[in-house]
Amino acid sequence: MDSVSDDESSEVIEESSTVEPTPTSTDSNLRPTSPRHRLLDPEPPRSSQEDEDGFFRVPDDDVVPSSYVEKNKVVAIEKALASDPVDIMALKNLAISRGGLVNKSLRQRVWPLLICANTNNVTPKPSQEEMEACSKTYNQVVMDVNRSSSRFPPGIDDTVRMAVKDKLVDLIMRVMLKNKQLKYYQGFHDVCITFLLCMDEDLAFAMVEKLAMSYMREYLDDTMERTSLLLNTIYPLVNKCNPELCEHMQRNDLGTIFALSWVITWFSHVLGDIKRIMRVFDFFLASHRMMPVYLSAAFVLYREQDIFDAGDEMGYIHKCLSTMPSDLPIEYLLERAGDLYLQYPPTEISRDPMLIRLNREVFEHFNRIDSQNARRLARANSDARGRLFVRMTMWTVTAVIGVAIAVLYHAYSENDWHHLGALSPFSS
């Protein structure tokens, strides 16, 4: 907690080719600022327990590595970072192996390298008006950010939390406005908070944007079709390791929704403790994009006994899986996920007959929705056409009557009222 700089300029990433944000820029997010998004609910006033200078720091980080293993790890990470060119493979291995990237300042330096995030020329924030103009997304984002308090470490000062929430809205909108093809989903804000709690806004933007365009691209589609296909993969994986368990889940029609928040938030919605979340992010950022699915399968397999104990009741199984035990052996589960990945790599599992069958159901479902939409659109169009037809009929009738009256009038006026003949449309 010692090396915190107040230097405002460190928040902006310098235009340099080497990606080395100053570790001191970390906590610029965690400083109270006056909020701009007025729809954000004010934090309730509370007796403040500020740090000396109104700062808040995420517990854990930037502390001196405690164990011998951690010390060794820090040395190894520094070495990989110092080598020329930077030893990415070594960094990936270090991120995956036990303990991950150890602390926040190392994560700030290593995470962007793991996914080749573009930390140069970071797009500036859009204006407040631009954000609000994108009203549907903006409103949803604000509603979700308003309800994100439990994602902040306990003890955080209210004004600081408010400031981070404000930056969170900015961050999400910055990604969405720059890439209009992306569709915000509830849970994306959980991913974004994780980065904001670890690094400054611009670096967080570089990370989140890169993820949105790569690892998380499917989740940000218009529909959940591709996400549903991804989630289906959990079943053949469970089936390979524990066919009985898979049968039990399928017999009870469990579906895949229990794992939705796991996958699309990279477990950040459910793990609670920010340290655990960051550890899991180390692992995912260094792994294949399907890894969240492998970890989900590992979670399910780990809960085998509880799932059986829940009996033949979909609700209890769902409840059991959506409640995270506080003593989860994260490292073990990451290892298990890694083993599953090596044993049943994506190319192999994608050919699994069970997966093909499950995926067919998803395709059918979304085709049905498509055709329903098409029908509704056609109906709306034909309604519109129908109205147009009625209107045209009305015009025709009016015109015919008009002409008839005019003709009669003409005939009449021709006989007697020559001086009014100019009024007749047929007068020459």
Add this chain to the structure above:
Amino acid sequence: MDSELREIEHRDNQLKSPQTRAVSTDGNTDPAGLQNVRVIEKQAQKRIFKIIVIGDSNVGKTCLTYRFCSGKFPDKTEATIGVDFREKQLEVDGENLKLQLWDTAGQERFRKSMVQHYYRNVHAVIFVYDITKMSSFENMSQWIEECDRHNLNKNIPRILVGNKCDEVDKVAVNTNMAQKFADAHGMPLFETSAKDDDKANHVDAIFMTVSHKLKNAKPMMPVHMSSLSPHDSVNLRGSPQHRGLQSAVGVGAGDKSSDCSC
């Protein structure tokens, strides 16, 4: 009729002040106002009724179901991602029942892809809108249409709930309009608040009304009997170390960032 609850219409007499008693499952204290609380033995065979709670994001579905099942307004809510499951045991006219609530996510993308999974085998549907937000009320017809499409049986009980009526100076959906809508769809309407502690009884009464209706209706859906309750035990196995987990393909695999410019 209770003026605060403003339960506006009783379509049938069954709905009126059901003689009900509540027992919470997780040892939470019961909301005030419901007397004769007594513990129901877990072993007893109970009828289980499944209820799905739907409506736009942020209308308060999670808060309402939490209020009912845990007896209080949650300190910190979170956006629901997917579906949450809650359960409460009740005694209605001397019969022990279990009410299982599926609290669904409001965002459109979620409902389009998954909510239908939970429409299957439900015994009742609760539609929720936010009385301070017109759009959440206007979207009700879409929710109803969708429900019609997914529910094979259109005779299952449905109720309409306008939430957040503690926000008296922000009312955007007036009662008359909501009542007309409810009438047109043959549903009873309730206006209530998950937040206001004084209205805790009313939230309970809404669910009681549904239970009462379900209990007395001829079962249209197969009614389940309760099964074992879960207990904790875990299964740990050793596993080998990691090798070669890194994404072999460069990170940008499948990345379309380069060709997108907005």
